[in-house]
Amino acid sequence: MISCMNNVSETGVRIGIDLGGTKIELIALDATGHELLRFRRSTPAGDYRAIGALIGSMVAEAEASLGLQATVGVGTPGAISLKSGLMKNCNSTCLNGQPLKEDLERLLGQQVKMSNDANCFALSEAMDGxxxxxxxxxxxxxxxxxxxxxxxxxxxxxxxxxxxxxxxxxxxxxxxxxxxxxxxxxxxxxxxxxxxxxxxxxxxxxxxxxxxxxxxxxxxxxxxxxxxxxxxxxxxxxxxxxxxxxxxxxxxxxxxxxxxxxxxxxxxxxxxxxxxxxxxxxxxxxxxxxxxxxxxxxxxxxxxxxxxxxx
Structure with a gap:
């Protein structure tokens, strides 16, 4: 069973990933919403496995820099199908039909929260925007x-x-x-x-x-x-x-x-x-x-x- 390490909830540090068609951006926030670090990488065009691997390496890089584990949330250009559990409606078409959430959880060894980019935008502006x-x-x-x-x-x-x-x-x-x-x-x-x-x-x-x-x-x-x-x-x-x-x-x-x-x-x-x-x-x-x-x-x-x- 996938679970988060105990020190994640204790630190309150959150990692966010914005999965875009041309770039993947990562941010780390503390419990108050203060930005701890941020960086971005170019999205591997049309390569689903490379995208997953890059997200995994970015999270590892961020956690190494922070010296701790953090929760991970991912904003996507599409949504998870309730029928199949696979991605749908992504303009980055290589994501469609793929078990992105499941694959990322396997790569990271922890549970991942995922939502579409519009929901993430609304949540950001509602929380501290x-x-x-x-x-x-x-x-x-x-x-x-x-x-x-x-x-x-x-x-x-x-x-x-x-x-x-x-x-x-x-x-x-x-x-x-x-x-x-x-x-x-x-x-x-x-x-x-x-x-x-x-x-x-x-x-x-x-x-x-x-x-x-x-x-x-x-x-x-x-x-x-x-x-x-x-x-x-x-x-x-x-x-x-x-x-x-x-x-x-x-x-x-x-x-x-x-x-x-x-x-x-x-x-x-x-x-x-x-x-x-x-x-x-x-x-x-x-x-x-x-x-x-x-x-x-x-x-x-x-x-x-x-x-x-x-x-």
Whole structure:
């Protein structure tokens, strides 16, 4: 039977691993969330066994540097199938169909906590980030895709189907005009929130509206320079985000929503979206706060470290 050494619980030191497509990052936190060390290595592309071996060597390196054993949590780009126990939905496709958790536990000789990157982001921001102290937190990923995670009273809510927070594959609420036909989503459906609110989706919307081929970052820069087409694109995006988050608030009613991913860097969203979402929410007053992340790109790896005791 796999178990953690006694001194792990005594030290309170936690190791977090963020398993990304291009890099694997490791962080070690003490019991208060203070960073003890951090380093990263390039992900062995397409090589499942090499990925596992690298994670094992990184944990060994960290524990040797710390002079103690620590708990290990891993944030992944996909999820563990409840049906098979194998990885699914990973954009690093070599992980799909593999018993990653089981293999890592065998390599490390101890139990490993594992969750998807959106859950890790939400947990990090709920524990000691922008939403610290809040009862219910919805963490949003707005990047090349759209995902989310839920933390209630310091614990990740995964759900009976392990899909809690997957708002990106619900339809965009209250579509009108050209939105009614929707766009094809990789999940096989049309009109998913992800097809409207990801970074590439903003770029596609701008192009369809006659604004030319621009990235989301370039569109926002255009807004700052007074480009009217870029401003209209951002206004459409803000309204769609307001509608999508209003749906979350109507169901979950979180204290705080924290935005993550590349689109979270658009500062105007934090002012504009709360001004808009009130007309879509079933309440005469909306107290939910919309906040930028405190830990930014570090939230995923920090959240992985916090998984122990907070699942």
């Amino acid at each position: 922008a939403a610290a102290g809040a009862g219910v937190v919805f963490g949003v990923i707005l990047g090349t895709g759209v995902g989310g995670g839920i933390v209630a009273n310091g614990h990740v809510i995964s759900g009976v189907n392990s899909i809690a927070g997957e708002w990106g594959h619900n339809p965009l609420p209250s579509p009108f005009g050209s939105e009614l036909s929707g766009h094809d989503c990789y999940c096989g459906r049309k009109g998913c929130i992800e097809t409207w609110l990801s970074g590439p989706a903003m770029a596609d919307d701008h192009l369809r509206s006659g604004g030319g081929l621009m990235t989301a970052e370039e569109i926002f820069a255009g807004v700052e320079k007074g480009d009217s087409l870029c401003r209209f694109t951002l206004e459409r995006y803000s309204d769609r985000l307001a509608r999508a988050l209003a749906g979350v608030i109507n169901i979950l009613d979180p204290d705080v929503i924290v935005l993550g991913g590349g689109m979270s860097n658009i500062k105007r969203l934090y002012d504009e979206v709360p001004k808009l979402w009130g007309s879509y929410i079933f309440s005469d007053e909306v107290r939910t706060r919309l906040l930028p992340p405190k830990h930014g790109d570090s939230s995923g790896v920090r959240g992985a470290a916090w998984l122990w005791g907070h699942e």
